Amino acid sequence: MVRSVGSSAGVGQNGGVGGNSGAGGSGRDGKYTKFLLEEKDLPRAWYNIQADMSRLPGPPLHPVTREPMKPEELARIFPVTLLEQEMSRERWIPIPEEVLDIYRLWRPSPLYRAHRLEKALGTPAHIYYKWEGVSPAGSHKPNTAVAQAYYNKQAGIRRLTTETGAGQWGSALALATSFFGMECRVYMVKVSYEQKPYRRLLMQAWGAEVIPSPSPLTEAGRRILAENPESPGSLGVAISEAVEEAASRADTNYSLGSVLNHVLLHQTVIGLEAKKQMELAGEYPDVVIGCVGGGSNFGGLAFPFLADKFAGRELRAVAVEPSSCPTLTKGRFTYDLADVAGLTPMLQMYTLGHDFMPPAIHAGGLRYHGDSPLISVLVRDGLIEARAVDQLPTFEAAVTFARTEGFLPAPESAHAIRAAIDEALAAKEAGEKRVILFGFSGHGHFDLSAYEAYFAGRLQNYSYPEEMIAASLARLEAMAGK
Ligand SMILES: Cc1ncc(COP(=O)(O)O)c(C=O)c1O
Numbered sequence: 001m002v003r004s005v006g007s008s009a010g011v012g013q014n015g016g017v018g019g020n021s022g023a024g025g026s027g028r029d030g031k032y033t034k035f036l037l038e039e040k041d042l043p044r045a046w047y048n049i050q051a052d053m054s055r056l057p058g059p060p061l062h063p064v065t066r067e068p069m070k071p072e073e074l075a076r077i078f079p080v081t082l083l084e085q086e087m088s089r090e091r092w093i094p095i096p097e098e099v100l101d102i103y104r105l106w107r108p109s110p111l112y113r114a115h116r117l118e119k120a121l122g123t124p125a126h127i128y129y130k131w132e133g134v135s136p137a138g139s140h141k142p143n144t145a146v147a148q149a150y151y152n153k154q155a156g157i158r159r160l161t162t163e164t165g166a167g168q169w170g171s172a173l174a175l176a177t178s179f180f181g182m183e184c185r186v187y188m189v190k191v192s193y194e195q196k197p198y199r200r201l202l203m204q205a206w207g208a209e210v211i212p213s214p215s216p217l218t219e220a221g222r223r224i225l226a227e228n229p230e231s232p233g234s235l236g237v238a239i240s241e242a243v244e245e246a247a248s249r250a251d252t253n254y255s256l257g258s259v260l261n262h263v264l265l266h267q268t269v270i271g272l273e274a275k276k277q278m279e280l281a282g283e284y285p286d287v288v289i290g291c292v293g294g295g296s297n298f299g300g301l302a303f304p305f306l307a308d309k310f311a312g313r314e315l316r317a318v319a320v321e322p323s324s325c326p327t328l329t330k331g332r333f334t335y336d337l338a339d340v341a342g343l344t345p346m347l348q349m350y351t352l353g354h355d356f357m358p359p360a361i362h363a364g365g366l367r368y369h370g371d372s373p374l375i376s377v378l379v380r381d382g383l384i385e386a387r388a389v390d391q392l393p394t395f396e397a398a399v400t401f402a403r404t405e406g407f408l409p410a411p412e413s414a415h416a417i418r419a420a421i422d423e424a425l426a427a428k429e430a431g432e433k434r435v436i437l438f439g440f441s442g443h444g445h446f447d448l449s450a451y452e453a454y455f456a457g458r459l460q461n462y463s464y465p466e467e468m469i470a471a472s473l474a475r476l477e478a479m480a481g482k
Pocket residue numbers: 139140168169257258259291292293294295296297298364365366410412413441442443
């Protein structure tokens with residue numbers, strides 16, 4: 001059905017392989033640790049999986065009328081170019097030169113073979129990881145933040161608003177807007193604003209204004225504060241504040257760091273590079289693994305490989321989520337709101353109900369009630385497997401990784417590491433060589449309080465919050481019946 005995507009052969013937009021490490025097949029003897037591409041090997045176009053999917057998610061619906069959203073309604077908060085990308089069926093979307101210029105600061109990002117981890121596990125599996133922590137913000141998030149800031153600037157927008165939990169996404173957008181001389185206001189969940197000052201300071205260093213949410217600046221924030229002046233805030237409330245502000249000002253748009261099709265599209269630079277790098281290593285993955293909050297790093301890595309699966313190649317793709325917020329493994333595939341206040345469109349996706357409040361686990365970026373509609377459809381159709389892992393084994397995997405490979409993972413990324421280790425141990429059990437590729441989405445240097453809690457024995461596993469999820473889904477059903 002499709003041609004090979006992003007390989008050195010046959011894809012004009014994305015050039016050939018000119019790597020400087022492991023080139024000429026020398027990766028095959030397994031000596032190399034890093035597989036590096038040169039700047040000239042940067043992908044020139046993002047891969048749009050919508051061109052190759054036989055079944056697509058339904059359109060976003062208006063939260064009140066339940067009719068498909070009209071482009072002009074969405075254009076109040078998003079630039080037209082991003083809305084076009086959201087709906088596009090073109091297989092390749094060119095990456096603007098201005099965006100490539102900024103990508104060059106840290107891209108192409110390295111692919112590593114985890115020799116030391118393999119040895120520690122005593123596994124015949126070959127484990128590879130694509131390392132996105134080399135960006136200035138320390139995660140994959142700037143891959144879309146830069147693109148979104150660019151298109152907004154092109155559209156004459158001067159300011160962007162967004163929400164952030166622990167601060168990974170907010171810091172990526174603060175970085176991106178600083179490159180384009182734009183203003184940025186980040187509504188940061190109040191409890192994180194107070195407990196995790198360092199990412200807040202990073203955002204301020206890049207010139208962003210950081211507001212603890214709920215705030216008195218918006219209707220949504222004032223409503224929550226009137227009910228409870230001590231409210232610790234939540235991501236759903238912070239989204240409502242950021243969207244409300246963007247909708248009320250002509251010079252301001254809203255920017256989202258995950259879930260939407262255009263966000264996953266921008267992240268495909270990860271998988272396109274990884275395919276070239278796996279070629280340098282002389283291998284092709286049997287399984288591609290990534291952690292999933294809203295789905296952007298996993299989609300970015302897996303989609304270019306899934307194109308090969310659509311064309312008949314054997315490949316497993318595994319999306320990993322926390323058992324405390326098991327959207328893909330225990331959620332319902334239906335239309336739901338993306339925020340708490342109901343200001344955002346309804347999306348067709350796996351959801352636990354938009355008012356589901358997951359326990360306060362330390363992987364804040366994975367505590368979202370919904371998921372990317374594209375990933376949701378691919379899970380429903382059996383093209384992606386979903387797996388849930390508990391908090392304690394996840395931190396155990398993170399520490400094993402830090403003690404073998406050296407890098408300290410973000411708690412979110414550690415979910416992918418847990419699943420990769422489990423795959424490698426299963427391969428050992430079965431006595432088979434398995435090639436495992438996982439997305440290493442970010443470093444944990446601003447998450448040391450989570451590691452402190454883990455080392456002090458203060459972290460716990462949360463059992464699957466069955467009753468809370470059932471109650472939330474029941475409210476969703478009642479809402480659908482209205
Ligand atoms: C390092 C890291 N990895 C993963 C995620 C999850 O987001 P997504 O599923 O969009 O990749 C986050 C979210 O904040 C993150 O900070």
